[in-house]
Amino acid sequence: MGGPQTEARRPFDGRLAFRHLERQVQFGPRVPNTAGHRDCRDYLVETLRPLAQRVERQDFTYPLGGDSLQMSNIVARWTGQRSLPGVLLCAHWDTRPTADYERDPARRRTPIPGANDGASGVAVLLEVARLLKSSPPTAPVMIVFFDGEDYGPGLDRMFLGARYFADHLPADVPRRGVLLDMIGDKNLRIPQEANSRAAAPTVMKEVYAIAARLGYGSQFPARTGPAIEDDHIPLHGKGLQVIDLIDFDYGPGHNWWHTLQDTPDKCSPNSLKAVGDVVLEWVRGRR
Numbered sequence: 001m002g003g004p005q006t007e008a009r010r011p012f013d014g015r016l017a018f019r020h021l022e023r024q025v026q027f028g029p030r031v032p033n034t035a036g037h038r039d040c041r042d043y044l045v046e047t048l049r050p051l052a053q054r055v056e057r058q059d060f061t062y063p064l065g066g067d068s069l070q071m072s073n074i075v076a077r078w079t080g081q082r083s084l085p086g087v088l089l090c091a092h093w094d095t096r097p098t099a100d101y102e103r104d105p106a107r108r109r110t111p112i113p114g115a116n117d118g119a120s121g122v123a124v125l126l127e128v129a130r131l132l133k134s135s136p137p138t139a140p141v142m143i144v145f146f147d148g149e150d151y152g153p154g155l156d157r158m159f160l161g162a163r164y165f166a167d168h169l170p171a172d173v174p175r176r177g178v179l180l181d182m183i184g185d186k187n188l189r190i191p192q193e194a195n196s197r198a199a200a201p202t203v204m205k206e207v208y209a210i211a212a213r214l215g216y217g218s219q220f221p222a223r224t225g226p227a228i229e230d231d232h233i234p235l236h237g238k239g240l241q242v243i244d245l246i247d248f249d250y251g252p253g254h255n256w257w258h259t260l261q262d263t264p265d266k267c268s269p270n271s272l273k274a275v276g277d278v279v280l281e282w283v284r285g286r287r
Ligand SMILES: [Zn+2]
Pocket: 096, 117, 150, 258
């Protein structure tokens, strides 16, 4: 066993996932109240509709000054066997309206392309959705794409979709899950995010054991990474055990994060496949 044979049995197609990443970036920045945001939202719903048993938009507005932001979480379900504990898979689909870490101050008000920070996690889950259609899961699966994760500029105005979702939890929400964020980096290293280790130690152990078994130990090093504020925090507040798979070290000296450098050429189909293989194996193991 092992080597190329094992590899060939894993159906996750990194190139198909990468096309979903490129497609999202082609819509332009996915900033609420812009055409790129609406176009991408429709693309995500239309892509999921034939793949899932049920697809819903959870629309909400966020008041901002005298105006309001129109936002949508997108929720897709595969029923599975109701007697089994389900899994929640999530990622944010919006992108940062400001390139806060651009060196040139004049460019900091420009929205980022969000290839890694936004599109990568969604891309993996769209390919996972294709495979859940072709081979339906035994356990229930819920995929949620959160809006408004990166609105900002401060933490008080971030994770807007995840907060809304946490405050309006569907009765059938799975108690255990995985959040994907910034997992497209060519040089992929996803340490065990510290908040996730504390709130969801069992999920963490399961996922990293799978990664090691599949030969992805270098991409999923078994060491504790920095504590990151992300969409999993509002979910932890509701008792959900969700880990954040995030490579928060993007580019030399982390200097592509929240800049105009966050483009598809910094990302890789191989990285999407590593994450996709691990997530899919974890989903398939729920029986
Ligand atoms: Zn971000």
